[in-house]
Every structure is written in C-alpha cells, then in structure tokens.
Amino acid sequence: MQKTITLSMGNGGIENQELIEKIIFRHIKNEFLERAEDATFLSELKNPAFTTDSFTITPLFFKGGDIGKLAVAGACNDLSMMGAKPKFLSLSFIIEEGFSVRDFEKIVRSIKKELDINEAKVVTGDTKVVPKESCDGVYINISAIGERIKEFSQKNIEVGDVVLISGDIARHGASIFASREGIELENEITSDCKSLWPIVDRLIREDVKIKACRDATRGGVAAVVNEWAKAKDLCFEIEESKVKVSDEVRGICEILGFEPFILANEGTFVAAVDKNDSQKALEILKEFNENASVIGIVTDEYPQKVLLKSEWGTRRFLDMPSGEILPRIC
C-alpha cells in the first residue's frame, strides 16, 4: 500500500477498496459493514435519538487525543448528554491528498477504541479524497443514533436545582491554543477529550435525579450555563472558586488573556440536578474525576443571566462568549 493518500483512493475504484479493506476494516468491522450495501437496516431501535456533528481540528494529533477520538467521543457525548445510549454511527472522512496513510490508520485506531468505550458500532460510512490544500488533513463527519434511556432536557431545570461540573475545565481549549501558538510549558496540558457515556450510565443506574446535562464544548462552561439561563428565563449563580482550573491551564489563560470559562472542553460536562440528589451525584462524578464539584445553584434573581461570585464577596455577570476568541492588548 502507498505511504500517502492519493486522489484515486477516494474514487470508488480498486485503490478506494484497498484503503477501506486494509485500513478501515482492519480496525472497524461488524455485521452491518460486512454487508457492504448502499444503506443499512436498523431494526432493533425502540426510542431513537439522532445527532450529527462535523470535526476539524488543528493539530490533528494533540496531547490526550486526536481527531478520531474527538469525533467519536463528541458525537456520542451529544447523545449521552440527553440520556441516550450511543448505538449506531455513520463515519465519513474527507481526506486531503498526500495525507500520511500511517497517520490515517492511527486515527482509525483511536476511533475503534472510542467506539468500544461507548459500545457503539459504525454501520455506514464514506471516504472522499480532495486535492491538496483544499482541506486541512482530515475532516470527519459522524451522525449517531442512540437509544433513549432517560430524557434529560434543559426544560426540566427549576429554581433550587444544583449545578455540578464533572471535572476541571478548559483543558482542551487551552491545550489546542498552546500548541497552535507554540507556547512551551513545563507540564504540557492534556486535553480532557473523552467519552462520557460510562459516567452518564452510572448516574442513570444509581437513579440520580438529573434534570439536564450538557458537555461544555465550544464556548465552554460560560456558553452552557448562559444557554440554559436564557432558555429557562432563570438565573445561574456560580461560585468561581468551586470551578477547578489546573495551574497549567490558568497559566495559558494568563498569557493569552482568556477566561477559562469560555474555553472548550471535550469530555467535561455541566449537570443540573435535583437538590436532594446533588451529594449522590457528586460522589459518582468524583469516582471518575476528583476535580468534579458542586459549582452553583439555579435562582430567579437575574433572569437569563449567569452570576459569578468571587471569594471576596463580589458578584458579576458571566457573559456568553461571542465572536472569535482574541487576546486582550493592554
């Protein structure tokens, strides 16, 4: 097999077959894919949930993951956050001509690993190759179908609910910024990229009364709580000191002038939980990440706003992030 991806590997001919057989099927194969037909019948679905997402990232490989892991975890997390168990995925690649086959296989391997964590299957897929410089390495699109186990939704959130976070924040965003800007750190930051189904599964099994969950991806924690506040016309009061940020991440934020609240996470979620169940929820979350914590409560003091309380007793709004994330000058 050639060392780099060629245009002919995307045209449906022999080379295309070779790429699929030798690289993709080597890792990802199951009864659905083996049928090799134009579409797949999925008969065993009761309460389906459906989502889709496309993934592009620079760099493609980062500390803590790569685009393959990111894509599967990202799509499956969208289901998990609604209380749906990830089951069937479509997997489409757009690959840049000249991309290394070895790197491509690395990506496929991490896809497989992440599928197993979610106990999910790829049931259909597609591979296209585009001329050099018309895409940045590899793009992945995944649509995913899950089965509803519980129905989490922002519409359930009420005054008095307790807000929790599943770990320390902003790792993914900070690690990507650091590597893009070539900032060298003593301790490199590991992205938090991970599949959340195992945690959600535990929470459901322990019958924790979860109102809503959202993974704090683009726009970070600030976006999640602001969206909830707006959607429900309620106020979220967050205690800044309860939201853990690692020293390395804080360092990056200092250098670049960002707030950790607006940086992306890829395996950390915010949960709104019935107040009677908040301790139980916290204990379970802590089994997975010791930095999980209770960070605030839902009130009606300033509808549609998020209040951030400082340790010295002052309060301010935490705004929705907007536009490109740019460093301050002064």
Place this chain on the structure above:
Amino acid sequence: MVLKDLYDRFRDPKAIKALSKEIEKEAEKLDKTINIMEVCGGHTHTIMKYGLLQLMPKNINFIHGPGCPVCIMPKERIDHAYILAMREDVILCTLGDMIKVPGSKGSLQDARSKGADVRFVYSPLDVLKIAKENPDKKVIFFAIGFETTTPMTAALLENAIKQNIKNILFHINHVTVPEVMKELIDSRDEHVDSYNNQIDAFLGPSHVSVIAGSKIYEQFPSKYNRPVVVSGFEPVDVMEGVLMMVKQFVEGRCEVEIQYRRSVSKEGNLKAQELIEKYFEKRELFKWRGLGNIPKSAWKLKDEFGEFDAEKIYELPKEEIEDHKLCICGDILRGIAKPTECQVFGTACTPQKPLGSCMVSSEGACAAYYKYGNLL
C-alpha cells in the same frame, strides 16, 4: 510554577478583603467624595471583572478613562485598515481586538470574510516572519497601542531595516497617555459648567509606566493639583493603589506615587524610549474617538522613514466620521456620566453592534458594564 507566583498573591481573597476594610476606614476621614479616574482600560477591566466597585465606600467614585487603544481609534482610521486589507497585494497584520471593531465599511473580520488576508499577531515581531514568507505581498502592520506597544513597533521597523526586508509597511496609530489626561482636565464648555470634568485623581496605568516611567505624571500634582498613583493590574494592586490615593487626600498630600514597584521606576525603560525617539515623532493633532482632536497625543513615523509609511504611500480618505448622536462616551470619559445613563446602552448599542467607542473592546467602560454588569 513560576507563572502562578506572578498572579496568585495579587488575587488573594484575604488580602482583597483586608484592603477593602482599610480603604473604608481611611475614607471615613474624608469630608468629600473623591473621583478617581483609572486612565487605562486594563484597570477598568480589572475593576469590573473582579467587582471591585462593590468593595468601595460610598465616597470613592471611579471614572473610567480613555486608556483602551482599540476604543479610541476613530472610525476613519479603521476604514484605512479595511481599505488596505482589501487590496489584493496586501496582508494586514494587527493586534487583538482591533480585528472586531467596525469602521464605516465594516470590521477587519468582515474584510477577512470577503477574502482579505488579515492576521492578528501576538507580537509585532511576528510580522517579520510573515513578510519573509510572502515576498510578493506588502505586509502592512496596523500599529495600535499606548507607550506599551510603541517600542515594539519601533523594534519591528529597526529589524526590517537591518534585515533589509522591503515589503513591510506601517500604519501608525500609537497614542500617548499624559496628553489625553491633560486634555480631560483642561477641556470645558465655556458657556456652561455642568460639563466640566470631575476628576480629582488619577490611577496611573502600569504597563505604560514600565516603559515611560512615572516621570510622565509629575506635571499632574504640580501643575494641575491632581495626585497620581501608578498601580498594577491585579485586584490587590488596584485596591492598594486606591488605599494609597485615599491616604494622600486624608493626609493632605498631592504627589506621584508608585504602587506597582515591582516593575515601574521613575525613569522607565530608557532603551525603549530611545527606540521610540529614533523612529517616531509627534503628530500635531490626532483624533481620539469620543474625545476629538488632541494636540501632540500620537506618534507618526519620521519623514526619513516615509518609504515605510502606508499613510504616505496609499491614497486614504481623510474625512472625519462622527459617532452616533446619542453616544455619550465623551461625557463618560470626563466622569460626568456613567454608561448606564446612555439611552441606547445595552439596547441599540451592544458589544456585538457598538455605536460608540466605549462599547467596542472589553476594556471600554460601556463594554465592561455590559459584560460584567454593574451589580451591587
């Protein structure tokens, strides 16, 4: 980690609380309200972000000053950047927030979405690399900022000359702090009194003073009877600066003091000052958005470096563009009004669609009020 030591101690909740108590105790001895202008947008940002107004006694009032290099940029100059960026043969580089601010034709972000090559750089010296990699393009550095960033622009020019890189050009918008402070004190409407400035004292900017030295403020106590405390940007710095200020009033002193001793000296960074003097000279007038023309308040390239000056090389429009009639930024900057007194604050004017200068960058007073809320 070293970095952590840099800020941790200056955000210590205990220290902030203790300083707040001490300020309150001292302020009780005052017989009037004192209005402190924090000149620099960095301070405005700290004050609002950390909610420091909520820790101040009633008789300490803050006036949010004009020290945000992005906010004070007049629309016509943003248009220059836009026009230059839209040229096929140009790569336009600038710093941070500048990219978001709309001129009359749109922002640089808009230009980029129309195909212009606009890049934001962390340091002016990054422009050297871009110029070397794109020899067939003109790389124009749209230079903004106070004394803090001016020497870096000078260093870029020096390097371009030394390395004989011919495709770097400059559009210079560097402004200076003392001139605008003077303007704020001096300016008055001769026919009425209610528009006189209310500034009793200045909290001096930290980074600017690292370069220029605290000497640039000496005229304020001596000529204008306004004390200046140069303070750092962290919350503990600001609180400490305010305490020093209140003590001056209580003790009847009026002088320049430095709170930010860890980096600021009286003389400042002489090398950086020399670098500025070597390449730049003062403009007779420069228009500040929201404040109008201020004499000797900005730099331009010296004539001998005209071949690097984009303003000389390209035909750029000269007409002034006024801000919205309802905008009261000028009054906010003089301390006569607060952002929330503006009729369009938060409605027609938001950070996404700013009508006036104070709303454009998070360091502007209106934007900081909008973003962080003015909670009590």
